Amino acid sequence: MKQVHEILPPGLPFGDLMDALSGVHRVYERAALEMAAFRDSSGVACPDGCGSCCESFIPDLTSLEAGYLAAFLSRAAPARALELALDGFSEAERDEPHCPFYRSDAAHCSVYEGRPLICRLFGYSGVRAKDGSSSFALCRRMDALPGRTARSWKGEDLGRELGAVPPLMSDLASELQAVRPNESPERRLLTDALPEALRKVLFLAGFGAKDPGDEPEPEPLAPMPRAG
Numbered sequence: 743m744k745q746v747h748e749i750l751p752p753g754l755p756f757g758d759l760m761d762a763l764s765g766v767h768r769v770y771e772r773a774a775l776e777m778a779a780f781r782d783s784s785g786v787a788c789p790d791g792c793g794s795c796c797e798s799f800i801p802d803l804t805s806l807e808a809g810y811l812a813a814f815l816s817r818a819a820p821a822r823a824l825e826l827a828l829d830g831f832s833e834a835e836r837d838e839p840h841c842p843f844y845r846s847d848a849a850h851c852s853v854y855e856g857r858p859l860i861c862r863l864f865g866y867s868g869v870r871a872k873d874g875s876s877s878f879a880l881c882r883r884m885d886a887l888p889g890r891t892a893r894s895w896k897g898e899d900l901g902r903e904l905g906a907v908p909p910l911m912s913d914l915a916s917e918l919q920a921v922r923p924n925e926s927p928e929r930r931l932l933t934d935a936l937p938e939a940l941r942k943v944l945f946l947a948g949f950g951a952k953d954p955g956d957e958p959e960p961e962p963l964a965p966m967p968r969a970g
């Protein structure tokens with residue numbers, strides 16, 4: 743995973759916001775490490791080229807995550823960032839069943855390095871029950887693990903059978919919230935939250951005064967998230 747200064751706009755006067763976005767980045771890094779450890783020890787893997795998680799899905803995210811994605815987009819695709827800040831997503835984009843950043847022709851996420859936590863955990867996230875125990879189930883698109891018939895595990899079986907516990911969305915979401923405890927934990931659809939976050943980020947960055955020119959849409963930045 744890249745360093746935060748490679749993803750977010752460098753040297754911009756974000757002040758407290760930049761500190762908070764660095765905190766978000768650290769949580770994302772931790773999610774990536776936990777996921778890699780789980781994938782390596784368990785053998786759980788998304789099918790090659792699968793983009794099903796994004797096909798009928800619009801992610802929801804907190805305002806801080808929206809700020810992270812907005813800052814990422816303002817660096818990676820300033821023209822698109824300004825367009826979204828001014829006009830929001832078009833009606834056609836909102837009518838699509840899939841995420842507006844999903845490239846269905848190539849099964850790619852076009853904002854891969856800025857995507858929200860929920861997208862980073864696609865396919866590999868466990869669930870924590872009220873009693874504190876965790877569980878994990880293979881996605882229906884995943885093959886069974888070699889030599890096994892079980893497709894779900896819970897409690898002590900999870901670590902024993904798969905060699906590691908998967909990242910838990912609830913735990914990582916709590917860590918995100920701890921980055922800025924006073925920030926609202928409300929989650930909103932990306933299509934609603936991102937334009938608002940972009941207006942704030944572009945205002946703070948002073949991008950609004952610049953002409954971003956006719957920059958093309960960014961190429962997909964990385965292969966489709968196989969859970970991140």
Ligand code: SF4
Nearest residue numbers: 796841843844851861
């Ligand atoms: S991974 Fe990217 S394309 Fe897929 S739902 Fe998340 S933001 Fe959208």
